[in-house]
Amino acid sequence: MQRLPREIGNWIYDFFYNERAIAYVKxxxxxxxxxxxxxxxxxxxxxxxxxxxxxxxxxxxxxLLPCPELPFHMPMVELPSGRxxxxxxxxxxxxxxxxxxxxxAERDNKQxxxxxxxxxxxxxxxERQLNEKLHSANEALRKSQEGLSxxxxxxxxxxxxxxxxxxxxxxxxxKKIADNHAEVSVLFADIVGFTERARxxxxxxxxxxxxxxxxAADRLAERHGCEKIKTIGDCVMVVAGLPTARSxxxxxxxxxxxxxxxxxxxxxxxxxPIRLRIGIHSGPIxxxxxxxxxxxxxxxxxxxxxxxxxxxxxEPSEIRISDATRQLLGPKFACDPLEETELRxxxxxxxxxxxx
Amino acid sequence: xLQKKICMLGGFSVGKTSLVRRFVKSIxxxxxxTTVGVKIDKKSVALPDKTVxxxxxxxxxxxxIGSFRVSHVRGATGLVLVVDxxxxxxxxxxxxxxxxxxxxxxxxxxxxxFNKSDLADRWVIPDREIDELRQRGWQVYLTSALSxxxxxDAFLKLASMVTK
Numbered sequence: 001m002q003r004l005p006r007e008i009g010n011w012i013y014d015f016f017y018n019e020r021a022i023a024y025v026k027x028x029x030x031x032x033x034x035x036x037x038x039x040x041x042x043x044x045x046x047x048x049x050x051x052x053x054x055x056x057x058x059x060x061x062x063x064l065l066p067c068p069e070l071p072f073h074m075p076m077v078e079l080p081s082g083r084x085x086x087x088x089x090x091x092x093x094x095x096x097x098x099x100x101x102x103x104x105a106e107r108d109n110k111q112x113x114x115x116x117x118x119x120x121x122x123x124x125x126x127e128r129q130l131n132e133k134l135h136s137a138n139e140a141l142r143k144s145q146e147g148l149s150x151x152x153x154x155x156x157x158x159x160x161x162x163x164x165x166x167x168x169x170x171x172x173x174x175k176k177i178a179d180n181h182a183e184v185s186v187l188f189a190d191i192v193g194f195t196e197r198a199r200x201x202x203x204x205x206x207x208x209x210x211x212x213x214x215x216a217a218d219r220l221a222e223r224h225g226c227e228k229i230k231t232i233g234d235c236v237m238v239v240a241g242l243p244t245a246r247s248x249x250x251x252x253x254x255x256x257x258x259x260x261x262x263x264x265x266x267x268x269x270x271x272x273p274i275r276l277r278i279g280i281h282s283g284p285i286x287x288x289x290x291x292x293x294x295x296x297x298x299x300x301x302x303x304x305x306x307x308x309x310x311x312x313x314x315e316p317s318e319i320r321i322s323d324a325t326r327q328l329l330g331p332k333f334a335c336d337p338l339e340e341t342e343l344r345x346x347x348x349x350x351x352x353x354x355x356x
Numbered sequence: 357x358l359q360k361k362i363c364m365l366g367g368f369s370v371g372k373t374s375l376v377r378r379f380v381k382s383i384x385x386x387x388x389x390t391t392v393g394v395k396i397d398k399k400s401v402a403l404p405d406k407t408v409x410x411x412x413x414x415x416x417x418x419x420x421i422g423s424f425r426v427s428h429v430r431g432a433t434g435l436v437l438v439v440d441x442x443x444x445x446x447x448x449x450x451x452x453x454x455x456x457x458x459x460x461x462x463x464x465x466x467x468x469x470f471n472k473s474d475l476a477d478r479w480v481i482p483d484r485e486i487d488e489l490r491q492r493g494w495q496v497y498l499t500s501a502l503s504x505x506x507x508x509d510a511f512l513k514l515a516s517m518v519t520k
Contacts, residue, residue, distance in 0.1 A: 056357055060396045062411045063361040063431020074427055076393025084393060103393075111392045118368050118390050118417075125443060129478070 279311025
């Protein structure tokens with residue numbers, strides 16, 4: 001190695017000695033402090049005692065002596081004094097030199113940069129974690145909303161099966177429902193000889209027959225713009241002119257009755273085609289919803305009672321209508337007059353029969 | 357005088373410095389201050405049959421920049437591997453550091469600390485993973501430098517391991 005001029009050598013020596021606060025400890029073969037020198041007070045080494053074991057006095061030397069790997073360099077070690085030093089260990093014959101070079105400023109600089117970098121990285125990691133959490137929370141929310149909306153649709157469909165749509169809407173809006181309807185037609189229909197036949201065919205067949213009858217009643221109600229209000233045993237109650245008023249309610253219900261009678265004939269019950277007794281009457285009624293947990297949309301009034309009485313008085317397969325209904329039907333419907341009959345609670349009533 | 361060099365190893369910001377401060381000085385600070393190079397602390401530990409001075413080397417945390425220097429570990433007799441329980445990647449970092457140290461200086465006793473157990477709502481390490489590590493015969497602790505939970509236990513266990 002080419003030697004530098006003495007002046008440069010001196011300058012470098014002075015520069016390093018002052019800038020890096022060089023200090024040294026000489027360690028003998030017995031691992032004791034043989035000598036110390038340089039800027040020892042800078043590192044808090046002034047009290048280091050010659051002749052005593054190094055590791056007892058310099059805790060950071062624990063485990064490092066004897067050092068199998070020399071020269072050995074440990075950068076940026078913060079000493080108990082608070083100074084940061086680059087430590088160099090190197091051998092010389094039978095002793096080892098421990099050199100201290102101050103690195104406090106360099107450490108502080110590096111720390112500032114590293115602090116910024118790590119804080120940034122931590123923030124990014126945290127952001128990513130939070131985003132993942134947000135994402136999965138959103139996903140869970142979306143799923144439960146889907147479930148909720150499915151449940152809502154089911155509930156809606158069920159409600160619409162029980163109540164007319166416009167009534168259901170008002171009920172959902174928490175309105176009380178009791179409406180006067182001046183002009184509607186009410187129909188009752190039941191199966192002739194139901195009780196006796198039910199006994200002979202058993203419950204399963206009976207249920208199938210009822211199902212067939214009520215399904216036909218539902219289907220035709222939809223087709224003719226009538227509302228099936230309820231079933232009572234084997235009897236079905238249907239109304240026209242509700243919940244929206246219509247002037248041709250009597251005609252609609254008359255058509256309905258004819259079609260219903262025709263439809264059920266196709267099915268047999270205990271060996272015979274199903275036959276109905278049908279009664280219709282027209283007049284004012286009150287319609288409303290009763291109940292809180294199980295809703296029932298129902299009709300009340302004399303019109304309802306009389307329609308029921310007329311139905312009971314009808315012959316098998318007969319559609320029997322009141323005089324009020326016949327007048328509404330007008331001359332287009334040719335009706336057969338019946339003899340005035342005494343009906344319970346209504347006195348003598350004039351009735352007509354819709355032809356087959 | 358019985359003294360043993362112990363090195364704190366783990367990813368950056370897992371709580372190595374905070375664990376040492378909790379163990380040596382029983383204090384905790386919320387402020388994060390990164391360690392560059394190494395800081396050395398001493399704590400006397402009384403074991404049933406002897407007293408040992410632990411010389412704790414709090415090393416700079418490992419990251420992509422790679423500030424960890426294996427030379428600092430020379431002379432160590434035990435390791436404290438520290439994982440941040442809210443950051444899954446720091447487990448890999450701690451285990452990789454142990455491998456590097458063992459490749460250089462051979463196997464040595466260690467305890468594995470899953471730190472920040474106080475941050476339960478951000479915890480990402482599943483229990484079964486911790487159980488699995490324990491089944492390897494490893495000494496695993498769930499610690500909190502904030503509350504001090506299990507911190508002394510972990511250091512005392514390591515002290516007894518390195519003085520056996």
